[in-house]
Amino acid sequence: MNVKKTIIGVLILLIGLSHLPEAVLLNIDEISSGNILYLITCILICAIGIYQLKFRSKEMKYLPTKSVVKEKNYSFNLKYMESLKEMIESGNFSNSFNIKKEKGGNLRLDVLMSADKKFAAVRLLQFIPYSYIPVIDMQYLRNDKIIALENILEHYK
Numbered sequence: 001m002n003v004k005k006t007i008i009g010v011l012i013l014l015i016g017l018s019h020l021p022e023a024v025l026l027n028i029d030e031i032s033s034g035n036i037l038y039l040i041t042c043i044l045i046c047a048i049g050i051y052q053l054k055f056r057s058k059e060m061k062y063l064p065t066k067s068v069v070k071e072k073n074y075s076f077n078l079k080y081m082e083s084l085k086e087m088i089e090s091g092n093f094s095n096s097f098n099i100k101k102e103k104g105g106n107l108r109l110d111v112l113m114s115a116d117k118k119f120a121a122v123r124l125l126q127f128i129p130y131s132y133i134p135v136i137d138m139q140y141l142r143n144d145k146i147i148a149l150e151n152i153l154e155h156y157k
Helices: 002-030 033-054 078-090 146-153
Strands: 059-060 068-077 108-114 120-126 129-135 140-142
Touching: 002 033, 068 078, 068 129, 078 108, 108 146, 120 146, 140 146
Parallel strands: none
Antiparallel strands: 059 068, 068 108, 108 120, 120 129, 120 140
C-alpha cells in the first residue's frame, strides 16, 4: 500500500466530509444554485478521496527503480502443467514449448511485472474446487528472462 497516496486520500476525504454538513444545512435553509453547487462540490471531493483510497493507494512499486508493478493472470489447460512447470523453474522461455492460453482453464499463471521490465514474479496455481493452490513456489525473474517471458505470453494468445 502506498502510504503517501493513502494520506492524500484521507486528507481529501476529510476536507469533503468537513464541508458536507455545512452544505446540507445551507440547502435546507435556502435552496439556491450557489448552495447546490457547493453541495455537489463537497460530494465530488468526497468521491475523489474515496477513489484515491480505493484504487490509487494500492499501487505496487518495485522499490529499486520506483517502477509501477502490474499484475496479469493467464489461464491454461491442465494438460500443460508439466510444460509450464519446467519452463518456469528452468527460466527457459523459448518457443520450443507448445502451450496455448485458454479462458477458464484449470491452471492460472500469475505474473507481477514492473513497467520498466527490471523485475517479475511468476507463480503457477492449479484450480481445485473452490480455490487455487500453488503448483510451484514464487519464481523471481530479472532482465532478459522477463523479456523472454513477456514475448512467450504475448505469442500464445
